[in-house]
Amino acid sequence: MSPISGSLQITTVVLAVLAALATWLLWNRMRGPRAVRMLQRAALLVFGELMAAVAILVWVNISSGGLVVSWQDLLGNQSTRGGVFAGQQGAIQLDPKAQTVAVVRRQDVAVTARFVRATFHPSSEGFQETTFRGPVSGITSQVYVWTPPQYAAEPHTYFPVLELLHGVVGSPDGWMGPMNVVAHLEAAERSGKVLPYILVVPEVTPIAGHTWPFNNEECSDVPGDANVDTWLTRDVRTMVIDDLRAEPAADAWGLMGYSTGGFCAAKLVLQHPNRYRAAVSLSGYYLPDSQELSEDPVLDHENSPLWLISHTRTPAVSLLMTASAQDNVDPASEAAKMIAAAKANPQARATDVQSFVAPLGGGHNQSAWEKMLPTAFTWLSQRLAGPTP
Amino acid sequence: MLLTDPALQYWSCVAAILATVAVLVLWNRVQGPAPVRVLSRTGLLIAGYLTTAVAILVSVNIAYGGLIVSVSDLFADVNPPMGQFMHSACGGDGMHGGVGNGGVGNGNGGPHEVPTLGAAAAAQPWPHPCASTSAEPAQPAQPAQPAVPAEAQASSVP
Numbered sequence: 001m002s003p004i005s006g007s008l009q010i011t012t013v014v015l016a017v018l019a020a021l022a023t024w025l026l027w028n029r030m031r032g033p034r035a036v037r038m039l040q041r042a043a044l045l046v047f048g049e050l051m052a053a054v055a056i057l058v059w060v061n062i063s064s065g066g067l068v069v070s071w072q073d074l075l076g077n078q079s080t081r082g083g084v085f086a087g088q089q090g091a092i093q094l095d096p097k098a099q100t101v102a103v104v105r106r107q108d109v110a111v112t113a114r115f116v117r118a119t120f121h122p123s124s125e126g127f128q129e130t131t132f133r134g135p136v137s138g139i140t141s142q143v144y145v146w147t148p149p150q151y152a153a154e155p156h157t158y159f160p161v162l163e164l165l166h167g168v169v170g171s172p173d174g175w176m177g178p179m180n181v182v183a184h185l186e187a188a189e190r191s192g193k194v195l196p197y198i199l200v201v202p203e204v205t206p207i208a209g210h211t212w213p214f215n216n217e218e219c220s221d222v223p224g225d226a227n228v229d230t231w232l233t234r235d236v237r238t239m240v241i242d243d244l245r246a247e248p249a250a251d252a253w254g255l256m257g258y259s260t261g262g263f264c265a266a267k268l269v270l271q272h273p274n275r276y277r278a279a280v281s282l283s284g285y286y287l288p289d290s291q292e293l294s295e296d297p298v299l300d301h302e303n304s305p306l307w308l309i310s311h312t313r314t315p316a317v318s319l320l321m322t323a324s325a326q327d328n329v330d331p332a333s334e335a336a337k338m339i340a341a342a343k344a345n346p347q348a349r350a351t352d353v354q355s356f357v358a359p360l361g362g363g364h365n366q367s368a369w370e371k372m373l374p375t376a377f378t379w380l381s382q383r384l385a386g387p388t389p
Numbered sequence: 390m391l392l393t394d395p396a397l398q399y400w401s402c403v404a405a406i407l408a409t410v411a412v413l414v415l416w417n418r419v420q421g422p423a424p425v426r427v428l429s430r431t432g433l434l435i436a437g438y439l440t441t442a443v444a445i446l447v448s449v450n451i452a453y454g455g456l457i458v459s460v461s462d463l464f465a466d467v468n469p470p471m472g473q474f475m476h477s478a479c480g481g482d483g484m485h486g487g488v489g490n491g492g493v494g495n496g497n498g499g500p501h502e503v504p505t506l507g508a509a510a511a512a513q514p515w516p517h518p519c520a521s522t523s524a525e526p527a528q529p530a531q532p533a534q535p536a537v538p539a540e541a542q543a544s545s546v547p
Contacts (some may be wrong), residue, residue, distance in 0.1 A: 020434060020438070021438075023434065024430070024434070027416055028417070038413065041413055041416075042409075042413055045409060045412055045413065045434075045437060046409060046441075048438065048443075049405075049409065049437055049438050049442070050441065052438045052441070052442055053441055053442040053445040053446070057441055057445070057449060058445070166454070169457055170454060170455070170456055171393065171454060171455035171456070171458045172455075173393065173454040173455040174453070174454030175454070176454065177452070177454060178452070179454070208459075208461060209461065211457075211458070211459075267456065303395040309546075311445035315464065343420055360413045365453070366453070366454065381404075
Protein backbone atom coordinates (compact mmCIF):
# COMPACT_ATOMS: atom_id res chain seq x y z
CA MET A 1 0.00 0.00 0.00
CA SER A 2 1.87 3.06 -1.21
CA PRO A 3 1.38 6.56 0.27
CA ILE A 4 -0.47 7.65 -2.89
CA SER A 5 -2.76 4.64 -3.28
CA GLY A 6 -6.52 5.01 -3.20
CA SER A 7 -6.75 2.06 -0.84
CA LEU A 8 -4.71 3.93 1.78
CA GLN A 9 -7.01 6.92 1.42
CA ILE A 10 -10.12 4.78 1.87
CA THR A 11 -8.61 2.82 4.76
CA THR A 12 -7.66 5.94 6.72
CA VAL A 13 -11.06 7.58 6.19
CA VAL A 14 -12.93 4.41 7.18
CA LEU A 15 -10.77 3.90 10.27
CA ALA A 16 -11.29 7.54 11.35
CA VAL A 17 -15.09 7.25 10.99
CA LEU A 18 -15.23 3.83 12.69
CA ALA A 19 -13.11 5.09 15.58
CA ALA A 20 -15.45 8.06 16.07
CA LEU A 21 -18.50 5.77 16.05
CA ALA A 22 -16.82 3.29 18.39
CA THR A 23 -15.91 6.10 20.77
CA TRP A 24 -19.54 7.07 20.87
CA LEU A 25 -21.07 3.60 21.20
CA LEU A 26 -18.52 1.96 23.48
CA TRP A 27 -17.89 4.87 25.86
CA ASN A 28 -19.97 3.49 28.70
CA ARG A 29 -19.58 -0.20 27.85
CA MET A 30 -15.95 -0.41 28.87
CA ARG A 31 -15.26 -3.04 31.55
CA GLY A 32 -12.78 -3.08 34.40
CA PRO A 33 -11.67 -0.64 37.07
CA ARG A 34 -12.03 3.09 36.55
CA ALA A 35 -8.44 3.64 35.46
CA VAL A 36 -8.61 0.85 32.87
CA ARG A 37 -11.87 2.22 31.48
CA MET A 38 -10.31 5.66 31.19
CA LEU A 39 -7.29 4.23 29.35
CA GLN A 40 -9.50 2.34 26.89
CA ARG A 41 -11.52 5.47 26.18
CA ALA A 42 -8.38 7.58 25.73
CA ALA A 43 -6.84 5.00 23.36
CA LEU A 44 -9.97 4.86 21.21
CA LEU A 45 -10.27 8.64 21.12
CA VAL A 46 -6.62 9.34 20.29
CA PHE A 47 -6.56 6.59 17.65
CA GLY A 48 -9.54 8.21 15.93
CA GLU A 49 -8.01 11.68 16.12
CA LEU A 50 -4.70 10.51 14.66
CA MET A 51 -6.40 8.53 11.91
CA ALA A 52 -8.45 11.59 10.89
CA ALA A 53 -5.25 13.67 10.71
CA VAL A 54 -3.51 10.96 8.64
CA ALA A 55 -6.52 10.81 6.29
CA ILE A 56 -6.17 14.58 5.72
CA LEU A 57 -2.43 14.29 5.08
CA VAL A 58 -2.95 11.43 2.61
CA TRP A 59 -5.56 13.51 0.82
CA VAL A 60 -3.26 16.56 0.60
CA ASN A 61 -0.41 14.39 -0.68
CA ILE A 62 -2.51 12.71 -3.36
CA SER A 63 -4.24 15.91 -4.46
CA SER A 64 -0.85 17.62 -4.83
CA GLY A 65 0.11 15.06 -7.45
CA GLY A 66 1.93 12.65 -5.14
CA LEU A 67 4.70 14.42 -3.25
CA VAL A 68 5.61 11.46 -1.07
CA VAL A 69 5.37 8.33 -3.22
CA SER A 70 7.17 5.72 -1.14
CA TRP A 71 7.57 5.04 2.56
CA GLN A 72 11.30 5.40 1.97
CA ASP A 73 10.63 9.08 1.21
CA LEU A 74 9.50 9.55 4.80
CA LEU A 75 12.48 7.76 6.28
CA GLY A 76 15.20 8.99 3.94
CA ASN A 77 15.69 12.44 5.37
CA GLN A 78 17.84 11.39 8.31
CA SER A 79 19.53 8.35 6.82
CA THR A 80 21.06 10.13 3.85
CA ARG A 81 22.40 13.17 5.66
CA GLY A 82 25.79 13.98 4.20
CA GLY A 83 25.78 10.73 2.29
CA VAL A 84 25.77 9.86 -1.35
CA PHE A 85 22.63 8.77 -3.03
CA ALA A 86 22.23 5.00 -3.28
CA GLY A 87 21.85 3.88 -6.87
CA GLN A 88 23.36 7.11 -8.11
CA GLN A 89 26.93 5.98 -8.54
CA GLY A 90 27.57 4.29 -11.83
CA ALA A 91 24.07 5.06 -13.03
CA ILE A 92 24.92 8.65 -13.84
CA GLN A 93 27.02 9.69 -16.78
CA LEU A 94 28.08 13.28 -16.39
CA ASP A 95 30.63 15.06 -18.47
CA PRO A 96 33.49 15.47 -15.98
CA LYS A 97 35.31 17.90 -18.23
CA ALA A 98 35.83 21.12 -16.33
CA GLN A 99 34.97 24.12 -18.42
CA THR A 100 37.50 26.85 -18.97
CA VAL A 101 36.76 29.61 -16.55
CA ALA A 102 37.43 33.20 -17.40
CA VAL A 103 39.76 35.10 -15.11
CA VAL A 104 37.79 37.15 -12.64
CA ARG A 105 38.88 40.76 -12.76
CA ARG A 106 37.22 42.69 -10.02
CA GLN A 107 38.56 46.03 -11.18
CA ASP A 108 36.43 45.73 -14.31
CA VAL A 109 33.29 45.80 -12.30
CA ALA A 110 31.47 49.08 -12.26
CA VAL A 111 31.17 50.91 -8.98
CA THR A 112 27.84 50.36 -7.34
CA ALA A 113 25.65 53.37 -7.80
CA ARG A 114 23.57 52.70 -4.75
CA PHE A 115 25.11 50.60 -2.03
CA VAL A 116 22.64 48.07 -0.72
CA ARG A 117 23.21 47.72 2.99
CA ALA A 118 21.13 45.02 4.59
CA THR A 119 20.96 44.25 8.30
CA PHE A 120 21.53 40.58 9.08
CA HIS A 121 20.16 38.63 12.02
CA PRO A 122 21.38 35.19 13.11
CA SER A 123 19.01 32.46 12.00
CA SER A 124 18.87 28.66 12.18
CA GLU A 125 21.68 26.34 11.01
CA GLY A 126 24.29 29.08 10.81
CA PHE A 127 22.34 31.17 8.31
CA GLN A 128 21.99 34.95 8.61
CA GLU A 129 18.59 36.39 7.74
CA THR A 130 17.77 39.79 6.34
CA THR A 131 14.64 41.48 5.10
CA PHE A 132 15.40 44.30 2.70
CA ARG A 133 13.82 46.33 -0.06
CA GLY A 134 15.27 45.67 -3.49
CA PRO A 135 16.03 49.10 -5.01
CA VAL A 136 15.37 48.00 -8.60
CA SER A 137 12.34 45.73 -8.17
CA GLY A 138 10.84 47.60 -5.25
CA ILE A 139 10.12 44.23 -3.64
CA THR A 140 10.70 43.85 0.09
CA SER A 141 11.34 40.29 1.19
CA GLN A 142 13.60 37.84 2.97
CA VAL A 143 17.02 36.48 2.10
CA TYR A 144 19.09 33.95 4.06
CA VAL A 145 22.86 33.89 3.68
CA TRP A 146 25.40 31.30 4.87
CA THR A 147 29.15 31.77 4.67
CA PRO A 148 31.60 28.84 4.73
CA PRO A 149 34.18 28.45 7.55
CA GLN A 150 36.87 29.62 5.10
CA TYR A 151 35.10 32.98 4.87
CA ALA A 152 36.02 33.89 8.44
CA ALA A 153 39.42 32.20 8.21
CA GLU A 154 40.52 34.10 5.10
CA PRO A 155 39.46 37.71 5.62
CA HIS A 156 40.75 38.97 2.26
CA THR A 157 39.35 36.28 -0.01
CA TYR A 158 36.35 36.69 -2.27
CA PHE A 159 34.08 33.64 -2.53
CA PRO A 160 31.87 32.04 -5.19
CA VAL A 161 28.13 32.08 -4.59
CA LEU A 162 25.26 29.63 -5.03
CA GLU A 163 21.80 31.16 -5.15
CA LEU A 164 19.31 28.51 -3.96
CA LEU A 165 15.67 28.69 -5.04
CA HIS A 166 12.89 26.88 -3.20
CA GLY A 167 9.73 25.33 -4.68
CA VAL A 168 6.15 26.59 -4.74
CA VAL A 169 4.44 26.25 -2.36
CA GLY A 170 7.41 26.66 -0.08
CA SER A 171 9.80 28.97 1.71
CA PRO A 172 13.57 29.41 2.09
CA ASP A 173 13.38 27.14 5.15
CA GLY A 174 12.95 24.24 2.74
CA TRP A 175 16.67 24.46 1.94
CA MET A 176 17.63 24.21 5.60
CA GLY A 177 16.04 21.48 7.74
CA PRO A 178 14.48 19.40 4.96
CA MET A 179 17.30 19.77 2.41
CA ASN A 180 20.23 19.85 4.89
CA VAL A 181 22.11 21.94 2.35
CA VAL A 182 24.83 23.04 4.77
CA ALA A 183 25.54 19.49 5.99
CA HIS A 184 25.71 18.26 2.39
CA LEU A 185 27.95 21.11 1.25
CA GLU A 186 30.39 20.68 4.14
CA ALA A 187 30.51 16.91 3.61
CA ALA A 188 31.11 17.41 -0.12
CA GLU A 189 33.74 20.07 0.53
CA ARG A 190 35.79 17.66 2.61
CA SER A 191 36.24 15.62 -0.56
CA GLY A 192 38.30 18.53 -1.85
CA LYS A 193 36.47 18.69 -5.18
CA VAL A 194 33.81 21.16 -4.12
CA LEU A 195 34.28 24.91 -3.74
CA PRO A 196 33.54 26.77 -0.49
CA TYR A 197 30.39 28.54 -1.62
CA ILE A 198 28.50 31.36 0.00
CA LEU A 199 24.89 30.13 0.06
CA VAL A 200 22.14 32.66 -0.68
CA VAL A 201 18.52 31.55 -0.17
CA PRO A 202 16.04 34.25 -1.27
CA GLU A 203 12.27 34.20 -1.08
CA VAL A 204 11.07 33.01 -4.51
CA THR A 205 7.43 34.06 -3.95
CA PRO A 206 7.78 37.51 -2.37
CA ILE A 207 4.38 38.80 -3.50
CA ALA A 208 1.60 38.30 -0.94
CA GLY A 209 -1.11 35.97 -2.20
CA HIS A 210 0.94 34.90 -5.24
CA THR A 211 2.42 31.92 -3.45
CA TRP A 212 0.66 29.04 -5.21
CA PRO A 213 1.70 27.05 -8.26
CA PHE A 214 -1.13 28.53 -10.32
CA ASN A 215 -0.54 32.19 -9.51
CA ASN A 216 3.12 32.82 -8.60
CA GLU A 217 5.39 34.77 -10.93
CA GLU A 218 7.76 31.82 -11.45
CA CYS A 219 10.79 34.12 -11.02
CA SER A 220 9.72 36.38 -13.89
CA ASP A 221 9.13 40.07 -14.48
CA VAL A 222 5.37 40.24 -14.99
CA PRO A 223 4.17 43.66 -16.21
CA GLY A 224 1.38 44.97 -14.03
CA ASP A 225 2.23 42.56 -11.24
CA ALA A 226 5.80 42.36 -9.95
CA ASN A 227 9.37 41.98 -11.13
CA VAL A 228 10.44 38.84 -9.32
CA ASP A 229 13.21 38.11 -11.85
CA THR A 230 14.71 41.53 -11.05
CA TRP A 231 14.37 40.83 -7.33
CA LEU A 232 16.25 37.53 -7.60
CA THR A 233 18.89 38.31 -10.19
CA ARG A 234 19.64 41.98 -9.56
CA ASP A 235 18.52 43.09 -6.09
CA VAL A 236 19.49 39.98 -4.15
CA ARG A 237 22.67 39.51 -6.18
CA THR A 238 23.71 43.14 -5.71
CA MET A 239 22.97 43.03 -1.99
CA VAL A 240 25.21 39.97 -1.58
CA ILE A 241 28.03 41.53 -3.59
CA ASP A 242 27.76 44.81 -1.68
CA ASP A 243 27.52 43.32 1.81
CA LEU A 244 29.71 40.22 1.59
CA ARG A 245 33.05 39.25 0.11
CA ALA A 246 31.31 37.62 -2.83
CA GLU A 247 32.82 37.36 -6.29
CA PRO A 248 30.90 39.82 -8.47
CA ALA A 249 31.54 38.10 -11.82
CA ALA A 250 29.07 35.71 -13.41
CA ASP A 251 31.76 33.00 -13.51
CA ALA A 252 31.51 32.63 -9.74
CA TRP A 253 27.71 32.62 -9.52
CA GLY A 254 25.60 29.47 -9.76
CA LEU A 255 21.88 28.84 -9.41
CA MET A 256 20.23 25.76 -7.98
CA GLY A 257 16.56 25.10 -7.29
CA TYR A 258 14.10 22.31 -6.77
CA SER A 259 10.71 21.94 -8.46
CA THR A 260 9.57 25.48 -9.35
CA GLY A 261 13.00 26.63 -8.15
CA GLY A 262 14.48 24.28 -10.76
CA PHE A 263 12.33 25.85 -13.47
CA CYS A 264 13.58 29.24 -12.25
CA ALA A 265 17.24 28.19 -12.20
CA ALA A 266 17.05 26.84 -15.78
CA LYS A 267 15.22 29.92 -17.01
CA LEU A 268 17.37 32.53 -15.25
CA VAL A 269 20.72 31.07 -16.33
CA LEU A 270 19.54 31.15 -19.96
CA GLN A 271 18.21 34.71 -19.58
CA HIS A 272 21.10 36.21 -17.60
CA PRO A 273 24.45 34.75 -18.68
CA ASN A 274 25.99 38.05 -17.56
CA ARG A 275 25.00 37.19 -13.97
CA TYR A 276 25.21 33.38 -13.71
CA ARG A 277 27.49 30.79 -15.27
CA ALA A 278 25.81 27.51 -14.30
CA ALA A 279 22.53 26.19 -12.93
CA VAL A 280 21.16 22.96 -11.49
CA SER A 281 17.47 22.11 -11.71
CA LEU A 282 16.51 19.42 -9.19
CA SER A 283 13.31 17.78 -10.50
CA GLY A 284 12.27 20.99 -12.21
CA TYR A 285 9.98 21.52 -15.17
CA TYR A 286 10.63 23.56 -18.29
CA LEU A 287 7.35 25.09 -19.45
CA PRO A 288 5.67 27.85 -17.41
CA ASP A 289 3.05 26.46 -15.09
CA SER A 290 1.49 29.56 -13.55
CA GLN A 291 -1.34 31.50 -15.17
CA GLU A 292 0.74 34.63 -14.51
CA LEU A 293 2.90 33.52 -17.45
CA SER A 294 0.81 31.04 -19.41
CA GLU A 295 -2.05 33.47 -20.04
CA ASP A 296 0.24 35.78 -21.99
CA PRO A 297 1.88 34.20 -25.05
CA VAL A 298 4.86 36.54 -24.94
CA LEU A 299 5.62 35.96 -21.26
CA ASP A 300 4.88 32.28 -21.75
CA HIS A 301 7.62 32.02 -24.39
CA GLU A 302 10.30 34.31 -23.13
CA ASN A 303 10.22 32.73 -19.66
CA SER A 304 10.12 29.13 -20.84
CA PRO A 305 13.45 27.25 -20.71
CA LEU A 306 12.14 24.77 -23.30
CA TRP A 307 11.07 27.55 -25.66
CA LEU A 308 14.37 29.38 -25.23
CA ILE A 309 16.48 26.29 -25.87
CA SER A 310 14.32 25.30 -28.86
CA HIS A 311 14.07 28.64 -30.62
CA THR A 312 16.79 31.06 -29.62
CA ARG A 313 20.54 31.46 -29.61
CA THR A 314 21.24 30.37 -26.06
CA PRO A 315 24.35 31.54 -24.22
CA ALA A 316 27.48 29.69 -23.15
CA VAL A 317 26.21 28.59 -19.78
CA SER A 318 25.85 25.16 -18.18
CA LEU A 319 22.60 23.54 -17.10
CA LEU A 320 22.23 20.27 -15.21
CA MET A 321 18.72 18.81 -14.89
CA THR A 322 18.05 15.98 -12.46
CA ALA A 323 14.96 13.84 -12.11
CA SER A 324 13.74 10.87 -10.15
CA ALA A 325 12.29 7.90 -12.01
CA GLN A 326 9.55 7.68 -9.38
CA ASP A 327 8.55 11.36 -9.53
CA ASN A 328 5.05 11.77 -10.98
CA VAL A 329 4.81 15.54 -10.51
CA ASP A 330 7.81 16.54 -12.62
CA PRO A 331 8.85 13.33 -14.38
CA ALA A 332 12.18 12.62 -16.03
CA SER A 333 10.62 13.09 -19.47
CA GLU A 334 10.67 16.87 -18.95
CA ALA A 335 14.47 16.99 -18.77
CA ALA A 336 14.66 14.60 -21.74
CA LYS A 337 12.64 17.08 -23.83
CA MET A 338 15.12 19.83 -22.96
CA ILE A 339 18.08 17.67 -24.02
CA ALA A 340 16.36 16.74 -27.29
CA ALA A 341 15.42 20.37 -28.00
CA ALA A 342 18.97 21.57 -27.35
CA LYS A 343 20.35 18.94 -29.74
CA ALA A 344 17.86 19.90 -32.44
CA ASN A 345 18.55 23.63 -32.27
CA PRO A 346 21.89 24.54 -33.88
CA GLN A 347 21.78 27.94 -32.14
CA ALA A 348 21.87 26.20 -28.74
CA ARG A 349 25.29 24.67 -29.41
CA ALA A 350 27.06 26.99 -26.99
CA THR A 351 24.95 25.82 -24.08
CA ASP A 352 26.18 22.86 -22.02
CA VAL A 353 23.02 20.87 -21.17
CA GLN A 354 23.11 17.64 -19.18
CA SER A 355 20.71 15.55 -17.18
CA PHE A 356 20.56 12.50 -14.98
CA VAL A 357 17.74 10.30 -13.79
CA ALA A 358 17.97 8.73 -10.34
CA PRO A 359 16.43 5.26 -10.73
CA LEU A 360 15.35 5.06 -7.08
CA GLY A 361 15.11 8.79 -6.51
CA GLY A 362 11.86 8.85 -4.55
CA GLY A 363 8.96 11.22 -4.98
CA HIS A 364 8.68 14.98 -5.32
CA ASN A 365 10.12 16.06 -1.97
CA GLN A 366 13.29 17.24 -0.27
CA SER A 367 14.21 13.75 0.84
CA ALA A 368 14.61 12.86 -2.84
CA TRP A 369 16.34 16.11 -3.82
CA GLU A 370 18.89 16.21 -1.04
CA LYS A 371 20.31 12.92 -2.33
CA MET A 372 21.13 14.72 -5.58
CA LEU A 373 23.11 17.47 -3.83
CA PRO A 374 26.57 15.80 -3.70
CA THR A 375 26.50 15.28 -7.48
CA ALA A 376 25.17 18.79 -8.04
CA PHE A 377 27.91 20.42 -5.92
CA THR A 378 30.64 18.49 -7.74
CA TRP A 379 29.19 19.35 -11.14
CA LEU A 380 28.89 23.06 -10.25
CA SER A 381 32.44 23.16 -8.91
CA GLN A 382 33.71 21.88 -12.26
CA ARG A 383 32.17 24.93 -13.90
CA LEU A 384 32.39 27.86 -11.50
CA ALA A 385 35.40 29.95 -10.54
CA GLY A 386 36.94 29.33 -7.12
CA PRO A 387 37.74 31.86 -4.38
CA THR A 388 40.20 34.60 -5.24
CA PRO A 389 42.46 36.22 -2.67
CA MET B 390 -0.09 35.36 11.20
CA LEU B 391 2.81 33.07 10.44
CA LEU B 392 1.89 29.42 10.05
CA THR B 393 5.53 28.46 10.63
CA ASP B 394 5.71 30.20 14.00
CA PRO B 395 7.02 27.80 16.70
CA ALA B 396 4.56 29.42 19.11
CA LEU B 397 1.69 28.37 16.85
CA GLN B 398 3.01 24.81 16.82
CA TYR B 399 3.27 24.84 20.63
CA TRP B 400 -0.18 26.25 21.25
CA SER B 401 -1.86 24.03 18.64
CA CYS B 402 -0.39 21.00 20.43
CA VAL B 403 -1.58 22.36 23.80
CA ALA B 404 -5.05 22.90 22.35
CA ALA B 405 -5.15 19.35 20.96
CA ILE B 406 -4.19 17.86 24.33
CA LEU B 407 -6.67 20.04 26.23
CA ALA B 408 -9.49 19.18 23.83
CA THR B 409 -8.74 15.48 24.11
CA VAL B 410 -8.65 15.62 27.91
CA ALA B 411 -11.89 17.63 27.84
CA VAL B 412 -13.62 14.80 25.94
CA LEU B 413 -12.47 12.25 28.53
CA VAL B 414 -13.45 14.39 31.52
CA LEU B 415 -16.69 15.93 30.29
CA TRP B 416 -18.28 13.06 28.31
CA ASN B 417 -20.35 11.73 31.23
CA ARG B 418 -20.91 15.13 32.81
CA VAL B 419 -22.89 16.78 30.04
CA GLN B 420 -26.31 17.89 31.32
CA GLY B 421 -29.71 18.41 29.79
CA PRO B 422 -32.22 16.46 27.72
CA ALA B 423 -31.09 13.74 25.32
CA PRO B 424 -30.79 15.88 22.15
CA VAL B 425 -28.70 18.47 24.01
CA ARG B 426 -26.42 15.75 25.39
CA VAL B 427 -25.97 14.27 21.92
CA LEU B 428 -25.09 17.69 20.50
CA SER B 429 -22.70 18.46 23.35
CA ARG B 430 -20.86 15.18 22.94
CA THR B 431 -20.69 15.58 19.17
CA GLY B 432 -19.21 19.03 19.70
CA LEU B 433 -16.65 17.68 22.15
CA LEU B 434 -15.64 14.88 19.78
CA ILE B 435 -15.35 17.20 16.77
CA ALA B 436 -13.27 19.67 18.77
CA GLY B 437 -10.87 16.87 19.75
CA TYR B 438 -10.54 15.65 16.16
CA LEU B 439 -10.13 19.13 14.69
CA THR B 440 -7.56 20.45 17.16
CA THR B 441 -5.48 17.28 16.76
CA ALA B 442 -5.60 17.54 12.97
CA VAL B 443 -4.59 21.23 13.10
CA ALA B 444 -1.67 20.47 15.43
CA ILE B 445 -0.41 17.71 13.13
CA LEU B 446 -0.86 19.77 9.95
CA VAL B 447 0.98 22.75 11.48
CA SER B 448 3.83 20.46 12.55
CA VAL B 449 4.07 18.71 9.16
CA ASN B 450 4.05 22.08 7.38
CA ILE B 451 7.00 23.22 9.51
CA ALA B 452 8.86 19.91 9.12
CA TYR B 453 8.65 20.23 5.32
CA GLY B 454 10.34 23.60 5.41
CA GLY B 455 7.36 25.93 5.71
CA LEU B 456 5.32 25.00 2.66
CA ILE B 457 2.57 27.46 3.48
CA VAL B 458 3.97 30.40 5.39
CA SER B 459 1.12 32.78 6.12
CA VAL B 460 -2.56 32.39 6.81
CA SER B 461 -3.38 34.80 3.99
CA ASP B 462 -1.76 32.31 1.59
CA LEU B 463 -4.52 29.88 2.47
CA PHE B 464 -7.11 32.38 1.34
CA ALA B 465 -5.39 33.51 -1.83
CA ASP B 466 -7.83 35.00 -4.30
CA VAL B 467 -8.28 32.30 -6.91
CA ASN B 468 -10.20 34.61 -9.21
CA PRO B 469 -8.57 38.01 -8.85
CA PRO B 470 -10.48 41.08 -9.98
CA MET B 471 -10.25 42.00 -13.63
CA GLY B 472 -7.33 44.13 -14.57
CA GLN B 473 -4.83 42.65 -12.20
CA PHE B 474 -3.34 40.37 -14.81
CA MET B 475 -3.09 42.75 -17.75
CA HIS B 476 0.06 41.23 -19.18
CA SER B 477 -0.26 42.77 -22.58
CA ALA B 478 -1.16 46.24 -21.40
CA CYS B 479 2.08 48.15 -21.42
CA GLY B 480 2.96 51.08 -19.29
CA GLY B 481 -0.28 51.98 -17.60
CA ASP B 482 0.63 51.98 -13.96
CA GLY B 483 4.26 52.15 -14.87
CA MET B 484 5.13 49.35 -12.55
CA HIS B 485 7.15 47.43 -15.09
CA GLY B 486 8.38 49.98 -17.55
CA GLY B 487 9.06 52.53 -14.88
CA VAL B 488 10.62 50.68 -12.03
CA GLY B 489 11.92 47.56 -13.65
CA ASN B 490 14.28 49.21 -16.06
CA GLY B 491 15.04 52.10 -13.80
CA GLY B 492 18.38 53.73 -13.58
CA VAL B 493 19.48 52.34 -10.24
CA GLY B 494 22.91 50.89 -10.67
CA ASN B 495 23.48 47.38 -9.53
CA GLY B 496 27.23 47.19 -9.71
CA ASN B 497 27.19 43.83 -11.37
CA GLY B 498 29.48 45.08 -14.04
CA GLY B 499 28.64 45.93 -17.56
CA PRO B 500 25.50 47.60 -18.78
CA HIS B 501 22.47 46.88 -16.69
CA GLU B 502 20.14 45.82 -19.43
CA VAL B 503 22.42 43.55 -21.38
CA PRO B 504 20.44 41.83 -24.11
CA THR B 505 20.66 38.40 -22.64
CA LEU B 506 19.95 36.41 -25.74
CA GLY B 507 22.20 38.06 -28.24
CA ALA B 508 22.29 41.62 -29.38
CA ALA B 509 20.69 41.12 -32.76
CA ALA B 510 16.98 41.54 -32.92
CA ALA B 511 16.90 38.36 -34.96
CA ALA B 512 17.72 36.47 -31.82
CA GLN B 513 14.45 37.63 -30.35
CA PRO B 514 11.73 36.29 -32.61
CA TRP B 515 9.06 37.33 -30.16
CA PRO B 516 8.99 41.11 -29.87
CA HIS B 517 8.03 42.15 -26.38
CA PRO B 518 4.76 44.08 -26.49
CA CYS B 519 6.20 46.81 -24.32
CA ALA B 520 9.16 47.25 -26.64
CA SER B 521 6.89 48.08 -29.52
CA THR B 522 5.37 51.49 -30.02
CA SER B 523 2.58 50.24 -32.24
CA ALA B 524 -0.88 50.24 -30.75
CA GLU B 525 -1.31 46.58 -31.58
CA PRO B 526 0.29 44.44 -28.88
CA ALA B 527 2.77 42.37 -30.81
CA GLN B 528 1.84 38.75 -30.69
CA PRO B 529 4.38 36.19 -31.76
CA ALA B 530 3.36 34.63 -35.03
CA GLN B 531 2.77 31.34 -33.21
CA PRO B 532 5.86 29.58 -34.44
CA ALA B 533 5.81 25.83 -34.16
CA GLN B 534 5.53 24.97 -30.51
CA PRO B 535 8.24 22.74 -29.18
CA ALA B 536 6.91 19.24 -29.57
CA VAL B 537 5.50 18.87 -26.13
CA PRO B 538 2.34 17.00 -25.30
CA ALA B 539 -0.18 18.71 -23.10
CA GLU B 540 0.65 16.53 -20.14
CA ALA B 541 3.99 18.29 -19.81
CA GLN B 542 2.02 21.28 -18.67
CA ALA B 543 0.58 19.30 -15.81
CA SER B 544 0.42 21.18 -12.58
CA SER B 545 3.46 21.09 -10.44
CA VAL B 546 3.81 21.34 -6.72
CA PRO B 547 7.15 20.96 -5.03
